[in-house]
Amino acid sequence: MEDRCPTGIMGFDNLVGGGLPRSRTVLVNGTCGTGKTVFSTQFLYRGAVDYGEPGILVMLEQDAEEFKDDMRSFNIDLKRLEDEGKLIIINAKLTHREGNFLELKSETHDINPDMATVDNLTEVIRGAVDQIGAKRVVLDSLSSMTLSFEDSRSLRHLILNLNYTLKSLGLTTLIISDEIAGDVTEAAEKYVVDGVLTLRYVTVGPDPGRTLVIDKMRKTRHSENIHTLRFGDDGIEILEE
Numbered sequence: 001m002e003d004r005c006p007t008g009i010m011g012f013d014n015l016v017g018g019g020l021p022r023s024r025t026v027l028v029n030g031t032c033g034t035g036k037t038v039f040s041t042q043f044l045y046r047g048a049v050d051y052g053e054p055g056i057l058v059m060l061e062q063d064a065e066e067f068k069d070d071m072r073s074f075n076i077d078l079k080r081l082e083d084e085g086k087l088i089i090i091n092a093k094l095t096h097r098e099g100n101f102l103e104l105k106s107e108t109h110d111i112n113p114d115m116a117t118v119d120n121l122t123e124v125i126r127g128a129v130d131q132i133g134a135k136r137v138v139l140d141s142l143s144s145m146t147l148s149f150e151d152s153r154s155l156r157h158l159i160l161n162l163n164y165t166l167k168s169l170g171l172t173t174l175i176i177s178d179e180i181a182g183d184v185t186e187a188a189e190k191y192v193v194d195g196v197l198t199l200r201y202v203t204v205g206p207d208p209g210r211t212l213v214i215d216k217m218r219k220t221r222h223s224e225n226i227h228t229l230r231f232g233d234d235g236i237e238i239l240e241e
């Protein structure tokens, strides 16, 4: 198998030697509204449409129906991918259960009700991967999961478990992480993952605009510049210097 996993996002892949390192996990980090969800969704969409690689989206932040509707403005038809068996969306909803209270649901993947909690997320993803032969996974977002966890030890355990399992299945994974503006604590997950992308949206000062920076990418000779990011008709584009 090729050792790069092209995102198909215009202007991005040539910054990372042709694509993300395959079978690795990359964190997409940034404050609200910086384009993390659109970037990651394009990775799944272009993967399925341009490279024949089905994907799994674990959506904790937004309602799946609303989200699919939003993506239509970028000519991204996720419903079609679902119908064609190229995408499974696993929606996680808050419930009033005891413990780690996220309930997992999917329109196109049967989840055993006994398994439909975040503690079983790894197994549920594995089942979805088997169903459509997925090669790519997006988790949106880690931060929402943190909220639902009562203790950080079981969260850390889940992340390590997820990381290990997805790698061993050969999946290339994007994990979205919401950064709080001004927060200087270095999150532990940044050290565990193989790559970190940071998206920013500067609205004041001499140099306003959207940017993308590659903070780290193991196994890759990558760009060290600050790149301009733009929302075009088909979603995010990274502009040339």
Ligand SMILES: Nc1ncnc2c1ncn2[C@@H]1O[C@H](COP(=O)(O)OP(=O)(O)OP(=O)(O)O)[C@@H](O)[C@H]1O
Binding pocket: 030, 031, 032, 033, 034, 035, 036, 037, 038, 039, 061, 073, 074, 178, 231
């Ligand atoms: N149709 C559109 N055309 C142009 N820009 C858009 C369009 N839809 C969304 N955007 C831009 O994308 C931003 C949202 O992108 P996205 O949802 O990927 O951000 P995010 O980083 O995931 O945000 P959050 O942290 O809130 O989840 C909007 O705030 C807006 O600036």
Ligand SMILES: [Mg+2]
Binding pocket: 036, 037, 038, 061, 140
């Ligand atoms: Mg988002």
